[in-house]
Structures are given as structure tokens and as C-alpha cells.
Amino acid sequence: MHNDSRFLKACRREPVDATPVWLMRQAGRYMAAYRALREKYTILELIHSPELACEVTMQPIQAFDLDAAIIFADILPPLAAMGLELDFVRGEGPVLYNPVRSPADVERLQVHPPEEKLSFTLDAIRLVRQELAGRGTPLIGFSGAPFTLAAYAIEGGGSRHYAKAKQFMMAEPDAWHALMTKLSQMVGQYLLAQAHAGAQALQVFDSWVGHLSPADYRNYVMPYTRQAIEMARQADVPVIHFGTDTNGMLELLRDAGGDVIGVDWRIELDTAWQRLGDGVAIQGNLDPVALFAPWPEVEKRAQHVLDQANGRPGHIFNLGHGILPETPVDTVKRLVDFVHEYSIRQGVR
Amino acid sequence: MHNDSRFLKACRREPVDATPVWLMRQAGRYMAAYRALREKYTILELIHSPELACEVTMQPIQAFDLDAAIIFADILPPLAAMGLELDFVRGEGPVLYNPVRSPADVERLQVHPPEEKLSFTLDAIRLVRQELAGRGTPLIGFSGAPFTLAAYAIEGGGSRHYAKAKQFMMAEPDAWHALMTKLSQMVGQYLLAQAHAGAQALQVFDSWVGHLSPADYRNYVMPYTRQAIEMARQADVPVIHFGTDTNGMLELLRDAGGDVIGVDWRIELDTAWQRLGDGVAIQGNLDPVALFAPWPEVEKRAQHVLDQANGRPGHIFNLGHGILPETPVDTVKRLVDFVHEYSIRQGVR
Numbered sequence: 239m240h241n242d243s244r245f246l247k248a249c250r251r252e253p254v255d256a257t258p259v260w261l262m263r264q265a266g267r268y269m270a271a272y273r274a275l276r277e278k279y280t281i282l283e284l285i286h287s288p289e290l291a292c293e294v295t296m297q298p299i300q301a302f303d304l305d306a307a308i309i310f311a312d313i314l315p316p317l318a319a320m321g322l323e324l325d326f327v328r329g330e331g332p333v334l335y336n337p338v339r340s341p342a343d344v345e346r347l348q349v350h351p352p353e354e355k356l357s358f359t360l361d362a363i364r365l366v367r368q369e370l371a372g373r374g375t376p377l378i379g380f381s382g383a384p385f386t387l388a389a390y391a392i393e394g395g396g397s398r399h400y401a402k403a404k405q406f407m408m409a410e411p412d413a414w415h416a417l418m419t420k421l422s423q424m425v426g427q428y429l430l431a432q433a434h435a436g437a438q439a440l441q442v443f444d445s446w447v448g449h450l451s452p453a454d455y456r457n458y459v460m461p462y463t464r465q466a467i468e469m470a471r472q473a474d475v476p477v478i479h480f481g482t483d484t485n486g487m488l489e490l491l492r493d494a495g496g497d498v499i500g501v502d503w504r505i506e507l508d509t510a511w512q513r514l515g516d517g518v519a520i521q522g523n524l525d526p527v528a529l530f531a532p533w534p535e536v537e538k539r540a541q542h543v544l545d546q547a548n549g550r551p552g553h554i555f556n557l558g559h560g561i562l563p564e565t566p567v568d569t570v571k572r573l574v575d576f577v578h579e580y581s582i583r584q585g586v587r
Numbered sequence: 588m589h590n591d592s593r594f595l596k597a598c599r600r601e602p603v604d605a606t607p608v609w610l611m612r613q614a615g616r617y618m619a620a621y622r623a624l625r626e627k628y629t630i631l632e633l634i635h636s637p638e639l640a641c642e643v644t645m646q647p648i649q650a651f652d653l654d655a656a657i658i659f660a661d662i663l664p665p666l667a668a669m670g671l672e673l674d675f676v677r678g679e680g681p682v683l684y685n686p687v688r689s690p691a692d693v694e695r696l697q698v699h700p701p702e703e704k705l706s707f708t709l710d711a712i713r714l715v716r717q718e719l720a721g722r723g724t725p726l727i728g729f730s731g732a733p734f735t736l737a738a739y740a741i742e743g744g745g746s747r748h749y750a751k752a753k754q755f756m757m758a759e760p761d762a763w764h765a766l767m768t769k770l771s772q773m774v775g776q777y778l779l780a781q782a783h784a785g786a787q788a789l790q791v792f793d794s795w796v797g798h799l800s801p802a803d804y805r806n807y808v809m810p811y812t813r814q815a816i817e818m819a820r821q822a823d824v825p826v827i828h829f830g831t832d833t834n835g836m837l838e839l840l841r842d843a844g845g846d847v848i849g850v851d852w853r854i855e856l857d858t859a860w861q862r863l864g865d866g867v868a869i870q871g872n873l874d875p876v877a878l879f880a881p882w883p884e885v886e887k888r889a890q891h892v893l894d895q896a897n898g899r900p901g902h903i904f905n906l907g908h909g910i911l912p913e914t915p916v917d918t919v920k921r922l923v924d925f926v927h928e929y930s931i932r933q934g935v936r
Binding site: 409 | 748749750753754757758797798799800801802803832834835836852853854855858859874875876877879880881884891911913
């Protein structure tokens with residue numbers, strides 16, 4: 239069960255020998271091996287093939303001393319499973335060709351069992367677990383959170399102001415709540431299925447939730463995130479609840495659930511932890527752009543994060559958001575090793 | 588001197604008869620009169636002509652019962668004054684054709700007296716003050732803050748991650764500090780000159796500062812914002828210090844200076860004020876997207892902001908960022924009137 243891994247211990251706020259570290263989007267374009275595969279396959283082809291998804295998942299595990307693998311997938315396939323036409327367009331990112339713009343669009347969305355519509359990721363999880371069996375490295379499954387999925391579903395892609403999504407929320411509250419109910423079921427079932435397939439931790443990415451006011455989060459989002467997380471926790475694996483720009487409502491995010499709260503670099507880790515209290519572990523929070531600095535500066539910044547955590551049990555070192563495509567690979571390797579070395583010197587508990 | 592206006596009283600945290608309200612970018616594309624002028628003139632032509640800038644400044648004042656005017660200009664002309672080639676490209680926003688990418692580029696930038704290089708805005712301020720003389724509406728001058736100007740100068744325009752700006756900061760700290768020194772002088776002198784020309788309050792827009800970690804803000808930005816604000820305050824007019832995504836470092840922003848701190852909608856106004864303390868007034872914080880809602884929902888949200896302020900002296904109602912181009916004009920009119928009516932009913936102090 240690999241229950242004695244640093245990463246899973248830290249999720250449970252148990253003492254560890256060194257601070258565990260993994261990086262959001264650790265399987266990605268900054269690695270030559272990934273770029274080589276992307277010359278042959280689209281993102282969706284990589285996700286839809288369990289063998290390729292397994293291969294990509296393993297790339298950073300083979301290259302760096304990471305404490306967790308995360309299944310190669312995307313936050314958006316649950317939307318495809320519900321009936322939205324998802325594609326990734328070069329230079330534009332994700333696109334949904336039939337976005338949700340009316341109550342009738344919400345009605346058409348269907349919550350399908352993930353075993354039917356998202357089996358490729360569940361199969362990939364099974365393959366990766368076999369690959370990882372000898373190493374003892376735990377595997378993280380994940381999904382977009384209901385709000386972030388709703389935002390993409392309504393906008394039809396990325397957005398600067400999320401004006402369409404918020405407008406739908408304000409002007410069509412019944413349809414909004416119906417949409418969020420379906421999304422929370424889909425996300426909850428998908429996360430649970432990933433745990434049943436072998437994922438030993440689950441991360442909920444509420445990447446865009448920081449565009450909301452705290453009041454809107456409480457009224458229109460929080461109950462659905464909570465439902466999804468509660469369903470996922472039936473599997474008895476730790477849940478990481480991640481968002482960015484959430485420093486005006488960190489306590490609400492915590493109250494929506496999660497054993498671990500992911501915070502971005504816009505707050506001192508120590509301040510965030512004080513606000514969140516001792517009941518949760520914390521993941522973060524180096525600025526992804528910090529990895530573009532000369533190494534001594536990267537080291538100083540990584541050390542600052544570790545000093546903020548101050549060896550308290552329950553810190554998982556990560557970036558505050560996904561690693562950027564142009565990040566120097568050598569810096570990633572040195573960072574991962576430095577987190578272990580420094581936290582051992584520091585006397586992590 | 589219009590020192591008895593609601594807006595200036597609120598800046599000084601004195602009791603008012605009703606909560607003052609103005610809107611960032613209140614002279615803008617959501618108004619037909621502005622769009623009509625933009626069909627004939629570019630943004631730079633409007634800014635560079637004191638007569639046209641005066642006309643645009645007055646458009647929202649004539650249409651709505653606003654408690655302050657803000658001079659029509661942009662946050663970036665100080666960069667043009669220093670030697671960067673500024674343009675506004677349709678659909679792309681501001682562009683700087685010769686961005687700062689090396690220490691030599693920083694050396695080439697020159698701090699010119701605003702009376703020489705930015706006289707068009709100073710002249711526009713003089714014209715607007717004449718126009719406003721009969722009304723008693725105070726006029727706000729403004730500038731981009733040193734960091735936001737540096738970010739634009741280095742990126743050459745808007746950016747998603749501000750990777751180039753942060754990379755320059757980390758890799759070329761001496762050049763960064765030299766750049767920020769020049770920017771703080773330029774901004775400080777420009778703000779002071781606007782006050783001398785007749786601006787009765789000054790706003791510093793640090794629009795992108797929320798992309799920084801608190802530690803980076805403290806080390807690389809805060810001293811320069813403080814210098815610029817201190818120079819501006821020689822004129823003895825209130826300074827509004829505005830940023831977005833700043834909820835992880837709100838106290839640092841306050842400590843950098845400003846009689847009024849502008850907060851976005853990502854935090855409850857009451858929570859923000861508790862963190863900032865009684866020593867400052869507060870401006871904000873309705874989500875600009877809220878104005879796209881049906882009116883009863885807009886009213887509910889405006890009321891929520893006013894209830895959070897709870898009639899305490901020192902609240903200036905505003906959006907949490909600039910008004911969006913597609914905002915319905917009728918909603919703006921109703922919002923401005925509602926803020927006055929409700930705060931009178933509420934018994935603002």
C-alpha cells in the first residue's frame with residue numbers, strides 16, 4: 239500500500255524523514271522526452287491511450303527523485319464525459335466546441351459512470367501502479383473542481399474575466415445550481431473511480447476559483463466542491479484541494495474539504511498555515527517563474543518556502559501552480575534534490 | 588478647494604452624508620459618447636490632446652451622479668516619457684516596441700520632468716478643473732506604480748505569467764533596482780505635478796503587483812512604491828493605493844503608503860478593513876462582472892459591499908478593477924444612485 243511513503247505521511251501530517259516534493263504538471267513540455275512524444279501524438283491521444291499516458295506519467299519519475307507521480311490526464315475530460323466536445327488547440331489551450339449557454343444546455347449534460355466514459359485514465363492508473371510497484375512512489379489521481387469545470391464549460395475555453403460564467407451564475411441561478419450538481423456528481427464519481435483503480439491520493443484543481451468573491455464562492459460553489467470531495471473521500475485516500483488567488487477566502491476553501499490545502503506563492507506559507515490551522519496539511523508554494531532564476535536564487539527561494547514550513551509535519555513542497563513549459567530541466571532536478579537535502583539538514587519532523 | 592466633497596472627506600475618514608462612489612475606467616468604451624470619439628481618434632490622440640482628454644473625462648460626470656472625476660489618461664505614459672515607444676494596438680492593448688531587456692536598456696531610460704514630457708495630461712487637468720468648478724466634483728490624477736510600469740516595460744505589453752519581468756528581477760537585481768529607482772522618481776514627480784496642476788487626489792495603480800510573492804514585494808518593490816507615494820504626498824492631497832490579487836500581502840501594501848487602500852472583490856471588504864486597521868480608508872470592491880447581472884442581483888451585491896463597510900467613515904465605493912467595455916450603461920446609472928440612496932438609508936457616518 240506504500241502507506242509509509244513520505245508523501246502519504248505528509249498528507250496525514252505524520253512525521254517524515256525529508257519533506258516530500260512533486261510538481262504540478264511535472265509531466266510536461268519542459269521535458270525533452272515529453273516534447274518528443276508530442277511530436278507524434280496530440281494531447282488527447284496521449285490522454286486516451288493508457289500505455290502512452292503511463293509512459294508520460296513515468297517520465298519525470300525516471301528523471302527526478304520525486305515523491306509522488308500524478309497520472310497524466312487533464313482537468314477537463316469529465317466535461318467530455320458529460321457531452322461537451324473537448325479539444326486542445328495549439329497556442330490556444332483547451333476548447334469546448336459546444337459550450338453551456340442556456341438551461342437547456344445544462345439539461346443535456348449527462349453524468350455517465352467514469353468506468354464507461356473515462357476508462358482510459360482508470361486503465362492508465364492501473365498500468366502506472368504496476369510500473370511504480372518496485373519504487374514505492376505513490377500515485378495521485380485528479381480532476382478539475384466543479385467551479386473550474388463550469389467556468390470552462392460556459393466560457394468554451396480559457397478566459398480573462400470569466401464574464402460569461404459569472405453572468406450565467408447570476409442570471410440563471412437555477413440552471414447554475416443544476417449544472418454544479420451534475421458536475422459535483424461527475425467529479426466525485428471520477429475521483430472515487432480513480433482511487434478504486436489504484437490512485438493513492440486525489441487532487442481537486444479549482445484553478446480559477448480565485449476569480450470569485452468569497453460570498454459567491456460560499457453561495458454558488460462551496461457546497462458542490464464539498465459534495466465532490468466527500469464522495470472522493472469514501473475511498474479513504476487523502477484529498478488535496480488546490481486553488482490559486484484564494485487568499486481572500488482560504489478558510490472557506492479549507493471548510494469545503496481536503497486533507498491538504500494547496501496554496502499559491504501569493505501568500506507566505508507560514509501565514510497561510512496559521513490561517514488554515516493545524517487540522518490540514520499544506521502543499522506549495524514556490525512561484526513557478528522562480529525556476530527561471532540562476533540556481534543560487536532558486537535555492538534561496540526554495541529555502542524560504544522550507545523555512546516558512548519550519549519542519550512542521552504536513553508540508554508537501556510544490557510550486558504554487560503548474561510548471562511552465564520553458565523551465566530548465568537541470569533546475570528541476572536540483573530543486574527536487576535540494577528540498578530533500580535541506581529539509582533533512584533543517585530537521586524536518 | 589472642494590475640501591468638503593464626500594469623496595475627499597472619505598479619503599480623510601471623515602463623516603459623510605452618503606458613501607461616495609466613482610468607478611475605475613469610468614470614462615470608457617461602455618459609454619456611447621466615448622465610442623463615438625474613439626471612431627475618430629486613437630487612444631493616444633485622446634490622451635495627447637488636453638481638450639479631448641477633458642471632454643472624455645467629463646463624459647461620465649455628465650451622465651452619472653459620480654462623486655469624483657478621474658483624468659482621462661493611461662497608466663503607461665510615464666514609460667513613454669522615459670524613452671519607451673508606447674502604442675495601443677486594437678485587440679492587443681498596450682505595446683512597448685523597445686522593451687527593457689538588459690542593464691544597458693535601463694541606463695538609457697531617462698527621468699524627464701513631467702512638465703516637459705507629460706504636459707498634455709497636466710494641461711488636461713487644468714481644463715477639467717475649470718469644467719468642474721461649478722459642480723464641486725473633485726478630480727483624481729493617477730499613474731501606474733513602479734512595479735506595474737516595470738512589468739510592462741520588460742514584457743513589452745500585457746502578460747500572463749510576467750515571466751520576463753520576474754526573470755529580470757531575479758537575474759539582474761542591480762539593473763532591477765536601478766530601473767525601479769528611476770520609475771519611482773518618474774512616478775513620484777508625475778503624481779506631484781498632477782497635484783500641482785490641480786488634481787485633488789492621486790491614485791497609484793499597481794495593477795499587476797498581485798503576481799508577486801509577499802517576499803518579492805517586500806524586497807524588490809515596496810521601497811520604490813513608498814518613495815513614489817512619499818513624493819506625491821508632498822502636495823498634501825490624499826493618495827489611493829490600488830492593486831489586485833493582493834490578499835496575501837495586504838498589510839505590506841498598506842505599509843508602502845496611501846491614505847486609501849483599493850481592494851478587489853476577492854476579499855470581503857470587512858475582512859480587508861480589519862486587516863488594514865483603522866489608519867486607512869478603503870476603496871472598493873464590487874466585482875466588475877457583477878454589473879452584467881439583472882438589476883435586482885446588482886443591487887443585492889452593491890448592498891453587500893455597503894453592508895460590509897457598515898457605514899464606517901472612510902469607505903469609497905468602487906469596483907474591484909476597471910469597468911468592462913460591454914457593461915450596460917443603465918446599470919451603471921442605477922448603481923451610482925443606489926450607493927447614495929442605500930448608504931443614506933443605512934445611516935453612513
